[in-house]
Amino acid sequence: MTDRTVVLLHDDDNVAVALRAIAEGESVDVGGRRVRVPAAIPAGHKIATRDIDEGARVCKYRQAIGVALRDILAGEHVHVHNVGMPERHEQGQLSVEAKGLPQPKVARSDTFLGFVRPDGQVGTRNFIGVIASVNCSATVCHAIADAFKGDAMNAFANVDGVVAITHQSGCGMSSTGEGIALLRRTLTGYARSPNFAGVLFVGLGCEVNQVGGMVELLEPLGPCPIRTLVIQEEGGARETIGRGIAVVRELLEVANGATRTVVPASKLRLGLQCGGSDGYSGITANPALGVAVDLLVGNGGTAILSETPEIYGAEHLLTARAASSDVAERLLDKLRWWERYAAAGGGELNNNPSPGNKAGGITTILEKSLGAVAKGGSSMLRAVYDYADPVRDSGLVFMDTPGYDPVSATGQIAGGANLVCFTTGRGSVFGSKPVPTIKVATTTGLFEKMRSDMDFNSGPIVDGTLSVQEAGAQLFRLMLAVASGQRTCSEINGIGDREFVPWLQGAVM
Structure with a gap:
C-alpha cells in the first residue's frame, strides 16, 4: 500500500484500486511514484500505476484481468473503455501436486446451539415448510403459510415460522429427463433441509410433477414429518387451504417440542x-x-x-x-x-x-x-x-x-x-x-x-x-x-x- 488514496495489491500489478474518488488533475502516489490523474476516477475503480502498452496484460491480484485496448498512461482510469478480454481464455490445467492430498485434520473445537434432527443433521432454524409441487398450487401454499403470520405463532415459541416454497414450474414439461429430475431434486432437497421440522407438500392433482413421486424420493429416510394434500382431491382451493391450516397446526405442535443444544x-x-x-x-x-x-x-x-x-x-x-x-x-x-x-x-x-x-x-x-x-x-x-x-x-x-x-x-x-x-x-x-x-x-x-x-x-x-x-x-x-x-x-x-x-x-x- 502506497498511501490511503489507492491500494496496490501486489508489486507485480500494474493497476491499483482507488480507496476514494480521485478528482481530475489531482496528484496521487501510485506504485511508488507521483502521478497526475487526467480524468476523475470513482472510488473502487482502477488506476494505472505505470504505462501499459496496447495489447499488454492488465494485472490485478498478480493475475491478468484483461488486455489494454490502447496505450494507457500512468495515472489513467483503467476500465471498460480501455480494457478488454483476451481473444482466448486458456482454462486451468490439472495440478500434479494436487493428487493424493491428505484429508485435513480437525484443529478446532468451536460450537453453536442447533436443532438436532433424527437423521443426525443439525438445523440453525426451526421452520415448517409448505412446498408446492407445481405453480398451480402456489397461491394455496402461500394462503396456508400466511395464516400463521403474527400472533398466530405466539403459541409456538420454539418455532421460527411457516414458509411457503413455491415456483413457476412443475407442469408443461416432460415427465422424464433432466428438467423434471432437477426440479424434484431441488424440492426434495428443501424437504430434507435440517431447518425444517415438518413439511406439507401441496399439489393440484393433474400436474406432471406429482406429489406422490416426490414423497417416494424421500422415503424411507425422511428427516422430518411429511404430509401431503392434493387440491382436486380436497374439493378445491378453499377446502385445501382450510385442511392445510389444520395440518400445519399439527406439525407446529411437534416442532415446538424441539430445543437447541450444543453441537x-x-x-x-x-x-x-x-x-x-x-x-x-x-x-x-x-x-x-x-x-x-x-x-x-x-x-x-x-x-x-x-x-x-x-x-x-x-x-x-x-x-x-x-x-x-x-x-x-x-x-x-x-x-x-x-x-x-x-x-x-x-x-x-x-x-x-x-x-x-x-x-x-x-x-x-x-x-x-x-x-x-x-x-x-x-x-x-x-x-x-x-x-x-x-x-x-x-x-x-x-x-x-x-x-x-x-x-x-x-x-x-x-x-x-x-x-x-x-x-x-x-x-x-x-x-x-x-x-x-x-x-x-x-x-x-x-x-x-x-x-x-x-x-x-x-x-x-x-x-x-x-x-x-x-x-x-x-x-x-x-x-x-x-x-x-x-x-x-x-x-x-x-x-x-x-x-x-x-x-x-x-x-x-
Missing part, C-alpha cells in the same frame, strides 16, 4: 454467495469470508462455493488445490459445459459482469472471478457436486450453479446448507428462508448507507483498522452466533419468503 461447528454447512460485487469485493469482504471458511474447515465443517460462470478465469486457483486430478477435471468439465451452454444461446461467459458490477469498478469476468474465488479461502477443494445434489463431503466443496444469486443459493440450500454468507459491494437485500443469510458489506460507506440490511462491515480492512485475518475471525464468530439463533437483517426485515428460485432446464411445452 460442534462441524455441523455447519455454509453456502458462499456474492452479489452486487464491486472493486472492493476481492479486497475486503471475499478475502475475509475466505478466512472464516478456513476456520470453519478447521472445525471439520463444510463450505459450498458455487456460481460456476463466476469462477471463469480463476479456475486454475481451484484446480491447483483440488484433492485429486478427478476433482480438478470434474470442475473443468463444468466450465466447458457452461461455455457450450452460453454459446447455444448466442452468448458468452464474458457477458458477465453486470452493469452494477461495472459501475462499482469491475471491468471483466476475469477480475470478477479472481475476487469471487477468494470466498473459498485457502482450503483444499474436496469435491464437485451437481446442482442441488446432497453434499456429503466436509471441507471446501464446489456446487455447479448459475451465477444468479437466488438460483445459486437455492441449489446450495437444497444440497444441505444450513447457513448462507453473502458478500456485496453494491448492496443486496437477499434473504433465504428457511436458512438465514448473513450479508457482508465491502465498505464502511455501504454498511452505513444500508445499515438495516447489512450484518457485517468488512470496510475497516481498507480503512486500515482491521486486517483481513481479524475481520475473518470476527465474521466466523458472527456465523456461530447466527447459527445459534441470532437474527440476521433479512430475517428482521421479513425477507426470504419468495426467494426460492430453482434452476429450470428443459423445454416448456
Whole structure:
C-alpha cells in the first residue's frame, strides 16, 4: 500500500484500486511514484500505476484481468473503455501436486446451539415448510403459510415460522429427463433441509410433477414429518387451504417440542454467495469470508462455493488445490459445459459482469472471478457436486450453479446448507428462508448507507483498522452466533419468503 488514496495489491500489478474518488488533475502516489490523474476516477475503480502498452496484460491480484485496448498512461482510469478480454481464455490445467492430498485434520473445537434432527443433521432454524409441487398450487401454499403470520405463532415459541416454497414450474414439461429430475431434486432437497421440522407438500392433482413421486424420493429416510394434500382431491382451493391450516397446526405442535443444544461447528454447512460485487469485493469482504471458511474447515465443517460462470478465469486457483486430478477435471468439465451452454444461446461467459458490477469498478469476468474465488479461502477443494445434489463431503466443496444469486443459493440450500454468507459491494437485500443469510458489506460507506440490511462491515480492512485475518475471525464468530439463533437483517426485515428460485432446464411445452 502506497498511501490511503489507492491500494496496490501486489508489486507485480500494474493497476491499483482507488480507496476514494480521485478528482481530475489531482496528484496521487501510485506504485511508488507521483502521478497526475487526467480524468476523475470513482472510488473502487482502477488506476494505472505505470504505462501499459496496447495489447499488454492488465494485472490485478498478480493475475491478468484483461488486455489494454490502447496505450494507457500512468495515472489513467483503467476500465471498460480501455480494457478488454483476451481473444482466448486458456482454462486451468490439472495440478500434479494436487493428487493424493491428505484429508485435513480437525484443529478446532468451536460450537453453536442447533436443532438436532433424527437423521443426525443439525438445523440453525426451526421452520415448517409448505412446498408446492407445481405453480398451480402456489397461491394455496402461500394462503396456508400466511395464516400463521403474527400472533398466530405466539403459541409456538420454539418455532421460527411457516414458509411457503413455491415456483413457476412443475407442469408443461416432460415427465422424464433432466428438467423434471432437477426440479424434484431441488424440492426434495428443501424437504430434507435440517431447518425444517415438518413439511406439507401441496399439489393440484393433474400436474406432471406429482406429489406422490416426490414423497417416494424421500422415503424411507425422511428427516422430518411429511404430509401431503392434493387440491382436486380436497374439493378445491378453499377446502385445501382450510385442511392445510389444520395440518400445519399439527406439525407446529411437534416442532415446538424441539430445543437447541450444543453441537460442534462441524455441523455447519455454509453456502458462499456474492452479489452486487464491486472493486472492493476481492479486497475486503471475499478475502475475509475466505478466512472464516478456513476456520470453519478447521472445525471439520463444510463450505459450498458455487456460481460456476463466476469462477471463469480463476479456475486454475481451484484446480491447483483440488484433492485429486478427478476433482480438478470434474470442475473443468463444468466450465466447458457452461461455455457450450452460453454459446447455444448466442452468448458468452464474458457477458458477465453486470452493469452494477461495472459501475462499482469491475471491468471483466476475469477480475470478477479472481475476487469471487477468494470466498473459498485457502482450503483444499474436496469435491464437485451437481446442482442441488446432497453434499456429503466436509471441507471446501464446489456446487455447479448459475451465477444468479437466488438460483445459486437455492441449489446450495437444497444440497444441505444450513447457513448462507453473502458478500456485496453494491448492496443486496437477499434473504433465504428457511436458512438465514448473513450479508457482508465491502465498505464502511455501504454498511452505513444500508445499515438495516447489512450484518457485517468488512470496510475497516481498507480503512486500515482491521486486517483481513481479524475481520475473518470476527465474521466466523458472527456465523456461530447466527447459527445459534441470532437474527440476521433479512430475517428482521421479513425477507426470504419468495426467494426460492430453482434452476429450470428443459423445454416448456
